Amino acid sequence: MKHILLKNFLLLLIASIPSITYSQDPNFHIYLLFGQSNMEGAGAIESQDRTNVDERFRVIGAVTCSGNNTSFTLGKWRTATPPIFRCWTGLGVGDYFGRTMVENLPQHIRVGIVPVAIGGSDIRLFDKENYETYVTNAPDWQKNIISEYGGNPYARLVEVAKLAQKDGVIKGILLHQGETNTNNPSWKNYVQQVVANLKSDLGLGDIPFLAGELLASQGACCGSHNVEVNKLPDVIPNTHVISSSGLVGSDPAHFTSASYRTFGQRYAKKMLELVEVDTSPVTSAEDHKTESQVNVYPVPAVNRAFTIDNIGDISQIEVFTSLGAKIATFDNPNRSASLKIQIDSCQGLLLIKLYDIQKRISYKKILVQ
Template identity: 40%
Template sequence: MLKKILKSVVVTSAVLGAVSFAQDPNLHIYLAYGQSNMSGQATVTDKDRVQDPRFLVLRAANHSNQKVGEFYPAAPPMGHSQSKVGIVDIFGRKMVKELPDSIKIAVANVAIGGQSIDLFDKDRNKSYVQSAKNKGDTWWIQYLDEYGGDLYKRIVEMGKIAKQKGVIKGFLFHQGEADYQMNDWPKRVKKVYDDLIKELELDPEKTPILIGELAPTGDLGWRNEAVKQAADLIPNGHLISAQGCPALKEASYTLHFTREGYEKFGERYAEKMLEILKSQEPAPDSSKIDSSKVVRTDSTSRDSTSSDSTNSIRNMAVVRAVDSQSPRLFYDVYEQSLFVRFKKDGVEHRYRLTGRKK
């Protein structure tokens, strides 16, 4: 009888689609926020609905019969109920493709089109909403309500859940079209980031924010100098180029990216984050190296044998010289292997550290 009950619970959970976790260091969570390009404007296709068990959405808005604060297999809409496909959809799929199978990626997306950075500012959002209501600018209030009526609070709520269930690896940000006349916009972007870092008790040195350019061929591409200023103001801010990402010509404006534009742009967010993750690899310990466990490869012919003990020697910072001067140690995140790399007689050679004698 007990087995039947347990089986029923498992089946029910699978049908509901929610994914539950204890705190898992291999669950990497990103908090995304901004306006329409972060919400996503590309038409949803069948391939966007294909779920990857390693790519999840931390539901931040109340819709789709899914509970706020729960994890589900990622599929659009990733933000509010009218979100389509955008940066976070492409970002997540690229990340799981490139990272080891042991890593899961989750994104919480809090974004509403056409809104100022002030809507995300804990000290300005209430007056901003009231001013909009006074002007009759209320078309977007329904989406604000899906996020609980306060975007800053919702990001913080998602951040606290993220810290309990996994590890916050960074922020994804795209906004600025609504504030094209705001001279101090870069400083306001930094303030929101700083407030979130403080409230969530995050280490700013380990928590980057990726800030994307506005569509260069769009109406507001000229504002990208301000976007760069915002990224430069934040010590761990990183500018994501939108050069070569096509913009969509619409009836009244050209502000959003095309499907191709989102795909290029989202992958660039992921590529920058992968670069950052690689730079955060822990410093290795040279005392754990055994020179007998070095297998030679070179730039034209790599050893294709994957080591069964690579993980045990991954954490090394320096390695003794291997039949040449000044070798360099590096970890290849794509091959999940540690290498010694050096040049000899003008030819680059690589040694894969496998822990296997040869």
């Protein structure tokens, strides 16, 4: 009786685990962008900015809107032709960050951004716990923008980032913010908490965090805050400050379009130094249907043995534990239609990685008793 109950429990467990054959592409690099107006985009969008945008540079809608010859749908990807935050924003840091990234990465790698920024906002608007206090006292024009993000920009950033994680892998976080908090010594601690919350809520490791300096040219309002910006690496691991030296402004707080282009390139140059790149041009499970053709049985496997069937197009099979440790590799040079596998060293939920003859990858899973 106990054996039957245990078997039923294991069957229920594996049935409840989402299929590992989702369309997440390790070569789709995702970046979170947040902050205030210089991140949101305050520069004039010129003809050069709307042309030759590589389709490998993608933006996911964090709002739903239409107008200004563009549109966004919440949770849907499109080519990142500006504006890239909301329908009525301008050119910002993110535009030439993304364009420069795809220009310098292998052709099989795409770049996607998750954009949430609100002009004039205090960093405390992104406070996970206490944002409502800030929103209550925000001016009406800013409340209107906040409402486009569901009334809670931090929650919207996490919500859309989780959607993006179904398609790709989050590789870094970018910030440009601080004008509203100029010379506040507590600012860096607020930023630290926001970044820590993002990493926790999204299951991120020690990914790079890039923060840009504020406009510091003659007549700028807030360049003195760069002292605080440059303290961020002291409180946030893997933080890198992007210099605004030599950039010019269109007003005391905002950069010119030309400077936004240069600034975005600087962000990208630093990220390109930090990001790990898979140089093998493999495609995602979404790009082919091997996983739907391959059968693995019996489920659960009995006596640590199972059969993989319909593998005539599979050249190699690797088996991993649920923690990611590779425990076996099997070659299929003769393109056999099926293969019986005996696992002697491990039990539990295992991940099977399948390489087809075109080096594309798909996955299956099996519970081994």
